[in-house]
Amino acid sequence: MSLPRLVTYAGSVDQVQQALAHGADHLIVEDPRLGIRSWLGEPRRDHDFSDLQGLMAAARFQRPELRLSLNCDALYGDGDEALLTAALRAARDGGCDAVRFQDPGLMQLLRQVAPELQAELATEMAGACIASVAVYAAEGFAYQCLSNDWPQADLQQLRAALPQLQCEILVHGPVLIQYSARRQLSAHGQWNGSLGGDSAALPATPWHTVVVDGRPYPFADNYHGNLMYNTFDRSLYPHLDLLQDLQLSGWLIDGRGQSPEYLQRALSAFAAARQGGQGSANPDTWAALQASAPRRFKPGFFLANNTDRCFEDCAEDNESLHVFGEVIDVIRDGPVTIQMYADLPQDPQQRQGLYLATPEGRRCAVEWPALRNLSGNAISAASAGDILQMPWSKGCIPGSKVLSDSQF
Structure with missing residues (x-):
């Protein structure tokens, strides 16, 4: 070899x-x-x-x-x-x-x-x-x-x-996650940080930090266009x-x-x-x-591309479960964003019967009293189609489902 x-x-x-x-x-x-x-x-x-x-x-x-x-x-x-x-x-x-x-x-x-x-x-x-x-x-x-x-x-x-x-x-x-030949001229010439190099290794064109949902992304605009790195190497x-x-x-x-x-x-x-x-x-x-x-x-x-995992791949094993929503974004120690597919039950006891299941089948705790909308305002109800946020819990990943063992 x-x-x-x-x-x-x-x-x-x-x-x-x-x-x-x-x-x-x-x-x-x-x-x-x-x-x-x-x-x-x-x-x-x-x-x-x-x-x-x-x-x-x-x-x-x-x-x-x-x-x-x-x-x-x-x-x-x-x-x-x-x-x-x-x-x-x-x-x-x-x-x-x-x-x-x-x-x-x-x-x-x-x-x-x-x-x-x-x-x-x-x-x-x-x-x-x-x-x-x-x-x-x-x-x-x-x-x-x-x-x-x-x-x-x-x-x-x-x-x-x-x-x-x-x-x-x-x-x-x-890790490059975005590149376009189009320029973002509004940011040109406003370099406010480096990628870790010394002054002799500074980029010939400016780099910026673009913060999205609390995550800092290195972003550059140069004569080739614009490009963005992931938040981690x-x-x-x-x-x-x-x-x-x-x-x-x-x-x-x-x-x-x-x-x-x-x-x-x-x-x-x-x-x-x-x-x-x-x-x-x-x-x-x-x-x-x-x-x-x-x-x-x-x-x-x-190690694993969890975005390629699909809950429906295990439909036979999960046919008795009812899907109320899906996690679409997770920020560690920040909010978990959920898109609702059905109305969130008003009855507190019924709401406590809901849980999060990851694509691998792990269950995560849910703090239902601490719900907020995307503006950060506390809410007590959510309908099908709404997007809401709740506190982060360990093990929750995008693609996790909001499930119940019974239909309300």
Whole structure:
């Protein structure tokens, strides 16, 4: 069994040296004109990629066997063909092995300009469907960085269905949840925070904190459009046994915009784990990873995508139960938001007969006297179609149902 490559991004010679010194063996080189998160200098519109070729040469000189890719993850229009053509030629002449696209339609341009280069597809916010992965593979994308929506069990099914496909997933780093080529100009130029990097690593374009229902989301507006990260970073370090079982081609570690320690510690940790085999997670290493991060770590959907679980899948087991509503949002230590499908009983004794059941079948307590509407005002009644909120209780997750064992 071959070991997965450690994959990361680099946009400067210093970043190349840092990545290679800490175990990376697949570098994705970046340029601000091509990557939506390349925090390097001022915007440029010219087609001179000599600096990028110098970066490729520096990487290849230090590690001749290195896999080298060019990142082109922005959304492009027909007017960008000249820029992309120049970039693809630079990648070809600079010794790249592959070009990484978010837009699969760019395969046609790659075949015209630099057919000797491999195509890597990295649709970060695409679905988690074996059929769509197979379609892209048939179109020539033999190497795919899969979205963060894939649970580990589904990844196992994908590996069994498409054993020849080279697969990569994000194992450590921020999670992109929104990207649009449209700009949010009202926020432009009002940067009020960083993503954890020092002043020398500040983004070339402003980042903001957008708070939604008490959750802070990093949000950026730049000349590529606007993008948003999740409130947490993803790390699969505590779940190395499940990760190693997948026998992936690449483990992606994304340290763009973060402190040098963030990337260095992550690369070193996963490099050691890759060599150590099953059960090689180290508690001290995990503590160091957490200490270097500006946000908390979660595995995300890797363990279980509960939004794909459906109460109705167990309809036969639950046919005697009556559904009064569904949890549509949960904020830890904050409100639980419920959409009602039926009128909430007025009788207190009947109301106490209601409970929450998670998609896995766990039951959660309900504090029915403490109900509020979306404006935060206390309410005593709710009808079918209403949206209400109640206090958070441990174990409650989106998709949980408000149930009763009997019809009132």
